[in-house]
Every structure is written in C-alpha cells, then in structure tokens.
Amino acid sequence: MADPTPSNVPGTPPPATPAAGTPTSTTTTPVAAAPAAPKPAAPPKPAAKKGDDRRGFLMGMIGSPFAAAWTFFSVTMVVWTLGTLRFLFPNVLAEPPSRVKIGLPEGYEEGKVVDKYKDQNFWVVRYNGEIYALSTTCTHLGCTPNWLESAQKFKCPCHGSGFYITGINFEGPAPRPLERWAISVGDDGQLLVDKSKKFQQERGEWSNSESFIKV
C-alpha cells in the first residue's frame, strides 16, 4: 500500500513507471528488475521472522496470563451476577396451593356465593344449575371486589367496578368479566378447583366443560 501511493503522487514521467513496475513484479511476474528485487526480498524476511518469534514469545509470556486472568474474572462476574439474580427467586413459597378441594357439590346452594375461599383467590358460585369458581381478581387493575349480598353484585372498592353473580361486568371501568378457574369432580366426589387454568368469557371459554359443573 505504501509503495504505489507515493509513486503515483509525484507522477513524473521517467521515474514513475519503473517505480510503479517494481511492486507488481515482486508479487505477480518474474519480469522484475534485477536491482530492485534483492532489496525488499533479503532484509525483511529474516527481520520479520525474528521479530514475530520474539514478539510472540513475549506476548506468550505476558499476554496469556493476563488473558487468562481477565477471562477468569469475567466468567466469575457473570456467574456471580446470574447467581445473585437466582438468589432473588426463592425455591419455597408460603402461598396456597393451586389445586384446592372444596367439598361435595350438594354443599352449595342455588343462587349463593361462597366467600370462604376468598383468601385463595376464588369464589364458588352455584347459579342456574351450574357450579363455577370465579377469580377474585378484578379485571380492571387487579384489586379484590366484595360480594354484596343485598345488591346481588360483586363490587370493587378500588374504582367501583361491578359484576353480576355470573361474573359479567356491568358498571365501572372493568373492561371484561371476571375469570373462571378450572373446576372438576374428583374421584371422591369432591369438587376440585385448579387455579393453573383460567377461562375467559370474552374468548368464549366459558362454554368449555372444564369451566363449570352441571348439577
């Protein structure tokens, strides 16, 4: 690179052409001018070899322990960071289980909302010959509404959303009905609520047979 540019810049007729010819001859063809060839060929080759060896040797001595140390340090820091992040996720939680047995279907009265499992995030409702488990999480911003027996509605204290006994929203800012959890009859005849599966009315999921029990 260094050779052709200075020769082009002066660009004077007689010296320019031989100067430009020399770099091409060394790389491609043996047409080379005899005096020009030995100059670059002999001195740089041994010089380059010795320099590489010495530099390589020095780099091997100085560079690799540094490289090893930095690699070790970086890996340690990454492992520490990931470990710290993992530390923040406990292995054991004092939270209620996601599957809850709630007794026999006969224990539930038509048209009644059972508040007993509110701490576990659901109401059990028997209405129009169906038993279903409604989530206690308001679909507006996640507060917990209250069942008002006299007004026959779920009313959220935070922003005033109201839901019928079916869970359908009819007032306030809630954009959609309460969600249902999966409910089934176990081997012992008891109802079983499974909070790992939810069913949303607006997606048409309440027609799913897992979302209610016919009685």
Add this chain to the structure above:
Amino acid sequence: MSVADFIRNSQVWKSIFRHPAPRDRRNRVVVMLTNVFLHLHPVSVRKSGIALSYTWCMGGLTFFMFLELTITGVLLMFYYRPTLEHAYNDILLLRDVATLGILRELHRWGAHAMVITIWLHMYRVFLTGSYKPPREFNWGVGVLLLVMTLLLSFTGYLLPWDQLAIWAITVGSNMARATPFLGHEGPGASFLQVGGVPLIHSGSDARFLLLGGRFVSGDTLLRFYVLHCVAIPLAVGVLIAVHFWRVRKDGGISGPL
C-alpha cells in the same frame, strides 16, 4: 494573642483545616478544593447563576429534602418492624410510643415535597435549556435520579401496610406483568420457552422478582423495606455526588457558557 488565634494555631485545628482562614480570594478557593464535600461544589458561582428567579433553587430544595428524609427515615427505622405482625401497628404506635411521633409525618410530607421539587427542577432545567451540551450527560444522571426518587416513593408507600398501601402496590406492580419479554403477560414472553415449557411464567417474571411472590405478601413488605431503606438510597447518594460534580465540571450552575 486572642483566643481565636490560639485555637487557629493549635495542632488539632491545623490537622483538620489545612489552609489559612478564608480571608482572601486564594484561600477561599483553597477551602473549596481541600474539603471533600465542598469540592463537589463549584469554586465560584456567577451571581446570575444562583438568582432565585432563575434557578428556583429547586435542585437545592430536592437535595435538602433528601437529607431531611434520610435523617427522619433513619430515626423511624428504630421503631418500625417490616413484618406482617408488626408493620401496621408500629406506624400507629409511633404516635403514642414516641415523643415527636410527628417525625413520621415529616417523612411523609418530605417525600411528597421531594417528588414535587424534583419535577419542578427538571422543568426549570428544561426551560432554561440547561440540558444542552456540555450538560447532556448530567441531564441523563438527573433522569436516573428522578426515576430513583419515584421508586423510593413507590417502595415507601407499601411500608405502613394499610389497605391503601396493599392495593396501591397490587395495582402498581401489575404493570410489571406486562413488561416486554420479562413479564408473563407482556409481549414476547410467550416466545421464551423451551420444548413447550414457558421460561417466563407467573413464578419467574419481573413482577415475581419485585414482590418475592405471586402477590403482595410479607415477602413483598421485606423486599420493599430493604429497597427503600438501603439499596435505592445508596444508589441515589452515589448519583447525587456525580450530579453535583458534573454541575461543577460542566460550567457551574446553569446559565450561558
């Protein structure tokens, strides 16, 4: 020799103040340069730069509020236990158990005031164009400080453990569900799965990390307490030092350069 001179010439005085009395310009500069706290502050300030009509002193008031909140906060920690059993009652008992239980109100009012003053400070900096080069880095530091202040406000809100606090944090932390990729109801989270098993679910997402559980609980109270009293104030302290130092390095308190 007066008593003042005797004190100034004593070894104890000289070991603390390694400069002569600040009676001339040079020594006034030396005072600033040899003090670890004052060196964060500009050596000299333009008269126009500290005009109240120009700065509103909102940054200074915000810092004052931070100091006030640190002091009252440390005092409150002597009476408050961040557990389900004690938290609510400890706050109520402050009125009866401690003389000057009003410290708790000072902490609360100071917190409101700090949020107000930091917004006004940002507004003033925007109006006077003080975010422009070479001060754009310090604007960034200031935005971080604003976010930290809001987080302090948010985490402190839960500590009284009353109904308002619990539901405010329930509602507020619901936003974390919708974090892209890191919240289990957020966009992109459904793509992060291995063999059909989701990596991001309600027990492993950003909200869970924040709450220490799937919903606001005693673990949440402890987490917010530690964040509120230790983690965030430490970060704010470091950022404040950087912020003040950059004010000095970027040409002093606002004004044309």
